[in-house]
Amino acid sequence: MALASVVGSGALQEAIAKTKTKAKKRYLKAKKDRRKKRKPAAVPSGSRTEDATHDQDSEGEDEDDSAAEVTSSPAGSVHAVDAEPESTHRPKKRRKLSPPAEDENPEVKSTASAEDDQIGLSPTTNVARLPSAPVTLPSFPLPSHPDAPSKATLALQGLDKAIIEAELIEPRRRMPIQSTDAGEAALGLSEQTKKRLQELGITELFAVQTAVVPFLLSNTKHRRLYLPYNPSQDVCVSAPTGSGKTLAYVLPIVELLSSRAVTRLRALVVLPTRDLVTQVRETFEAVSKGRGLKIGTATGQHSFAHEQAQLIADRSPQLQGGSSRVDILICTPGRLIDHLTGTPNFSLQHLRFLVIDEADRLLAQSFQDWLAQVLSATRPQVIFSCGSDGASSTLVHEDAPAPDGLAPTFLRLLRGISHDRTDLDETQETSCQKLLFSATLTRDPSKIAALNLRDPRYFVVQGSPGDAAAEEDGVLDLVLEKYSMPDTLSEHMIVCESAQKPLMLFHLVHTLGVKNALVFTKSAESTVRLVKLFEFFKEFRPTEAKIVLRAYSSDLAPSARKDILDKFKNQEIHILVCSDLISRGIDISHVSHVVSYDAPVDMRKYVHRVGRTARAGRDGDAWTLVEEQEARYFKSMLKEANHLNAVKRLRVSELDLAPLISSYESALTKLKEAYSR
Numbered sequence: 001m002a003l004a005s006v007v008g009s010g011a012l013q014e015a016i017a018k019t020k021t022k023a024k025k026r027y028l029k030a031k032k033d034r035r036k037k038r039k040p041a042a043v044p045s046g047s048r049t050e051d052a053t054h055d056q057d058s059e060g061e062d063e064d065d066s067a068a069e070v071t072s073s074p075a076g077s078v079h080a081v082d083a084e085p086e087s088t089h090r091p092k093k094r095r096k097l098s099p100p101a102e103d104e105n106p107e108v109k110s111t112a113s114a115e116d117d118q119i120g121l122s123p124t125t126n127v128a129r130l131p132s133a134p135v136t137l138p139s140f141p142l143p144s145h146p147d148a149p150s151k152a153t154l155a156l157q158g159l160d161k162a163i164i165e166a167e168l169i170e171p172r173r174r175m176p177i178q179s180t181d182a183g184e185a186a187l188g189l190s191e192q193t194k195k196r197l198q199e200l201g202i203t204e205l206f207a208v209q210t211a212v213v214p215f216l217l218s219n220t221k222h223r224r225l226y227l228p229y230n231p232s233q234d235v236c237v238s239a240p241t242g243s244g245k246t247l248a249y250v251l252p253i254v255e256l257l258s259s260r261a262v263t264r265l266r267a268l269v270v271l272p273t274r275d276l277v278t279q280v281r282e283t284f285e286a287v288s289k290g291r292g293l294k295i296g297t298a299t300g301q302h303s304f305a306h307e308q309a310q311l312i313a314d315r316s317p318q319l320q321g322g323s324s325r326v327d328i329l330i331c332t333p334g335r336l337i338d339h340l341t342g343t344p345n346f347s348l349q350h351l352r353f354l355v356i357d358e359a360d361r362l363l364a365q366s367f368q369d370w371l372a373q374v375l376s377a378t379r380p381q382v383i384f385s386c387g388s389d390g391a392s393s394t395l396v397h398e399d400a401p402a403p404d405g406l407a408p409t410f411l412r413l414l415r416g417i418s419h420d421r422t423d424l425d426e427t428q429e430t431s432c433q434k435l436l437f438s439a440t441l442t443r444d445p446s447k448i449a450a451l452n453l454r455d456p457r458y459f460v461v462q463g464s465p466g467d468a469a470a471e472e473d474g475v476l477d478l479v480l481e482k483y484s485m486p487d488t489l490s491e492h493m494i495v496c497e498s499a500q501k502p503l504m505l506f507h508l509v510h511t512l513g514v515k516n517a518l519v520f521t522k523s524a525e526s527t528v529r530l531v532k533l534f535e536f537f538k539e540f541r542p543t544e545a546k547i548v549l550r551a552y553s554s555d556l557a558p559s560a561r562k563d564i565l566d567k568f569k570n571q572e573i574h575i576l577v578c579s580d581l582i583s584r585g586i587d588i589s590h591v592s593h594v595v596s597y598d599a600p601v602d603m604r605k606y607v608h609r610v611g612r613t614a615r616a617g618r619d620g621d622a623w624t625l626v627e628e629q630e631a632r633y634f635k636s637m638l639k640e641a642n643h644l645n646a647v648k649r650l651r652v653s654e655l656d657l658a659p660l661i662s663s664y665e666s667a668l669t670k671l672k673e674a675y676s677r
């Protein structure tokens with residue numbers, strides 16, 4: 001109360017003011033002294049300000065809650081501040097990066113905290129004045145290779161059970177054809193087939209064949225032509241290029257169909273190109289010699305009428321069972337659809353095997369929805385309707401060829417026979433077994449679903465069986481669409497300027513002796529241009545004139561293509577320059593080098609190109625010329641496929657190229673003249 005009245009009087013106020021002034025003076029002096037004393041200890045460098053001292057202290061102070069997260073020294077935060085404009089500083093973060101100061105010197109921390117409170121520095125100001133010091137980045141845990149997901153995990157992810165349970169086959173596995181061992185007798189091959197194989201020089205089965213052939217032949221129950229109540233499992237095979245996939249299906253088909261009494265179309269082999277059709281036909285003919293099987297092809301190479309005459313014996317309408325002159329038809333999908341829709345009595349009702357070779361490429365083709373049409377032609381097309389009397393009757397698809405008594409599943413379609421279903425009826429299924437083969441098998445769920453596979457069995461040629469990790473890898477590789485290459489293949493890449501590519505090719509041919517080679521370009525046009533340039537180049541290097549080079553492209557007539565391929569096979573042509581037309585499936589045993597003159601745009605193309613060499617256990621070299629601007633993409637493509645380490649980079653020095661340059665330049669001038677005419 002007394003004090004309140006005193007405060008109210010003016011004289012007293014003056015007296016108090018004087019007393020206060022003295023006290024204040026004492027306080028300020030003491031404070032100045034304190035500062036003077038503190039200055040040298042807190043500021044190591046003359047460039048630092050007083051405020052900065054406080055800042056540094058306060059850095060230590062705020063570490064408490066973040067020290068556990070951060071392992072770097074306080075210097076880290078200092079550096080960060082120096083590097084940024086003051087206005088953008090975010091003090092909290094920076095403090096997090098500077099942990100142990102307060103641990104080392106807790107006293108500094110508490111003092112500074114008090115000082116800060118006193119002076120009222122904003123955190124922003126604090127950080128802005130942090131001193132600079134060497135940087136130590138926070139250390140993070142080393143990256144570790146995540147464990148491959150287990151099959152159980154993959155199953156949980158909804159992956160097809162069949163893929164997860166794929167059988168892994170060691171690529172070097174072999175099985176002698178003639179053997180008295182019980183195990184090898186289980187191959188399921190007849191003596192006649194074994195004899196024929198020996199005549200062809202085949203004494204053992206390759207890895208893929210050792211798995212697929214017994215699977216299709218050893219179960220005697222499944223050796224029948226019609227299996228309406230117990231149809232066979234479908235089969236998917238993923239095996240490297242040149243590993244012998246063709247024989248893996250040719251042998252069982254020939255073996256099984258040889259028991260047939262009447263000719264019906266029982267095996268259909270679909271391939272993406274005419275050249276492959278020709279090649280597979282040759283294999284069928286060689287293996288089935290003397291077995292009385294009739295083999296036909298449909299590729300559009302001949303007129304439609306000519307093909308019809310080759311395939312169908314009788315065109316009379318509604319012929320029961322259709323008509324077929326062939327037991328085995330090898331075809332391209334487009335021409336197959338033409339016959340399905342336009343050839344009377346062409347029927348798939350007796351089909352026992354549907355082979356889709358180069359499956360990944362064929363499944364990518366949606367031409368006229370060919371797959372759906374083919375699959376539907378292998379099944380009886382029935383439409384049930386209710387008659388006026390309420391009883392069910394069977395309507396037959398009018399366009400479907402009439403059934404005969406041979407294919408039980410189709411019997412109920414016989415016209416004039418009403419088929420009332422009862423619950424005693426056993427379900428009958430088509431006997432057609434699907435066999436899919438590829439070096440790069442798809443796992444695209446929509447494509448797999450479109451195939452409507454029946455309890456499929458997957459075989460993967462890769463890794464080593466018995467080793468659980470390898471087995472897991474093999475399945476994963478299949479799942480992830482990774483690629484397995486032949487063991488005998490060496491792969492190289494040369495990175496160069498675009499303009500240097502022809503020179504690099506000449507270097508490969510003339511200096512490194514690349515011969516018996518396929519050279520892949522990106523188009524038919526560049527194929528022709530490269531061959532011309534090479535011919536001009538040879539004119540200036542007469543000593544090497546004997547190297548014969550030809551273009552092989554889709555522009556050529558089929559007969560010309562065949563002629564060139566034959567000459568190449570006979571080694572009258574040493575280098576074939578081609579587009580991707582023959583990058584799939586074509587089997588020319590003596591190809592020792594593959595050069596990708598234009599780098600392939602995706603991994604599948606790469607796999608199929610390089611797969612033209614190192615076939616059937618032979619050695620082979622693959623070279624890819626990569627333009628500098630493409631190098632990054634090409635390497636990342638290989639890396640993604642886990643294949644970068646397999647492709648060695650070859651560096652070609654200017655010295656290596658020097659002897660070729662003048663001839664090259666003269667050839668280039670001639671080429672320009674030729675094209676300007």
Ligand SMILES: Nc1ncnc2c1ncn2[C@@H]1O[C@H](COP(=O)(O)OP(=O)(O)OP(=O)(O)O)[C@@H](O)[C@H]1O
Pocket residue numbers: 201202203204205206209239240241242243244245246247438439584585586587589611612615616
């Ligand atoms: N058991 C065997 N013994 C000897 N040679 C074989 C055997 N099986 C296949 N070959 C030969 O191996 C070569 C490659 O076979 P094939 O063309 O069937 O391979 P592929 O796996 O289909 O290759 P791609 O995926 O490139 O089409 C052919 O020349 C074939 O004659």
